Amino acid sequence: MAPKRPFSPRTFPLPLLPLILLLLLALAMPLALADEDEDDDEIDLLDMEPDRQAGEVMYRQCALCHGQHGQGILGGKYPRIAGLPEYYLLNALQDYQTGARGYDAMLVVGGLKTADDQDLVNLSAYISDLEVDLDVPGPEEGSARKGKRMYRYDCRTCHGRKGEGKTRKESPPLRGQYHEYLLRQIEMFKNKERIHADDPEDETFAAYEDEELLHILAFIASLDDKEDKDK
Numbered sequence: 001m002a003p004k005r006p007f008s009p010r011t012f013p014l015p016l017l018p019l020i021l022l023l024l025l026a027l028a029m030p031l032a033l034a035d036e037d038e039d040d041d042e043i044d045l046l047d048m049e050p051d052r053q054a055g056e057v058m059y060r061q062c063a064l065c066h067g068q069h070g071q072g073i074l075g076g077k078y079p080r081i082a083g084l085p086e087y088y089l090l091n092a093l094q095d096y097q098t099g100a101r102g103y104d105a106m107l108v109v110g111g112l113k114t115a116d117d118q119d120l121v122n123l124s125a126y127i128s129d130l131e132v133d134l135d136v137p138g139p140e141e142g143s144a145r146k147g148k149r150m151y152r153y154d155c156r157t158c159h160g161r162k163g164e165g166k167t168r169k170e171s172p173p174l175r176g177q178y179h180e181y182l183l184r185q186i187e188m189f190k191n192k193e194r195i196h197a198d199d200p201e202d203e204t205f206a207a208y209e210d211e212e213l214l215h216i217l218a219f220i221a222s223l224d225d226k227e228d229k230d231k
């Protein structure tokens with residue numbers, strides 16, 4: 001049997017102690033900072049200087065589906081993205097990158113998979129400047145008159161009186177968007193496949209019958225895309 005060595009400061013080198021403390025600290029840090037970091041991210045990106053020309057070049061990949069002017073496609077398979085605000089575009093593109101919103105074809109065909117922060121900033125600035133004037137049709141089964149009341153009561157505070165979206169709420173404009181696409185998103189919100197209003201517990205759509213949602217979408221489609229975009 002090998003003789004046991006007596007425990008002494010030599011066999012348990014003291015320099016390890018500060019190292020262990022440091023390791024514990026390093027482990028605890030990200031936990032403490034995680035919350036703040038998430039919000040800071042977006043603000044940082046919005047502060048970055050966009051290169052719109054680089055954005056235009058990269059946009060060619062996106063045009064395959066979203067159209068040359070970001071107009072999307074009638075029927076809403078591909079949403080209109082022209083003119084969406086930068087804060088919202090940045091959130092959306094990051095959500096597709098992280099998988100919070102799932103649409104893999106966009107990562108691969110669109111090239112988002114390898115896009116870095118600067119690419120996202122360039123793309124968002126370019127797309128946000130695109131102007132289209134779409135008079136989108138509403139769902140035939142919906143009544144804009146009935147939808148107006150529900151919209152004003154339940155959606156206006158965040159999406160704006162004219163459906164123009166609000167920077168402060170980081171909410172997107174809804175007017176000028178295909179109702180089929182919007183309905184698909186609402187289904188995703190309901191099924192918790194996408195997070196609405198930054199709130200995983202959000203129940204905005206739980207109480208609405210399908211018929212009522214069509215009324216709301218008919219009202220949204222009746223809002224003029226051209227009206228002033230002041231918040």
Ligand code: HEC
Binds near residue numbers: 064077
């Ligand atoms: C293969 C087709 C395709 C390509 C290429 C593509 N997209 Fe998309 N995009 C879609 C589809 C389909 C959706 C809707 C997915 C869903 O329902 O969540 C979408 C959704 C979006 C949205 C969300 C719109 C909203 O109102 O929230 C943005 C923003 C977007 N795409 C930007 C881009 C950009 C930028 C590129 C290029 C880097 C790109 N897309 C390339 C098909 C595509």
Ligand code: HEC
Binds near residue numbers: 155171182183195196
């Ligand atoms: C508390 C604020 C708030 C309220 C109230 C609200 N929304 Fe939203 N909504 C948001 C935010 C924020 C987003 C963007 C989520 C994201 O970034 O993915 C959003 C996104 C959406 C989208 C997806 C748009 C797109 O381009 O993909 C639809 C559709 C939508 N809301 C419909 C509605 C309707 C209809 C109502 C009323 C019944 C409503 N919302 C009420 C904050 C709100």
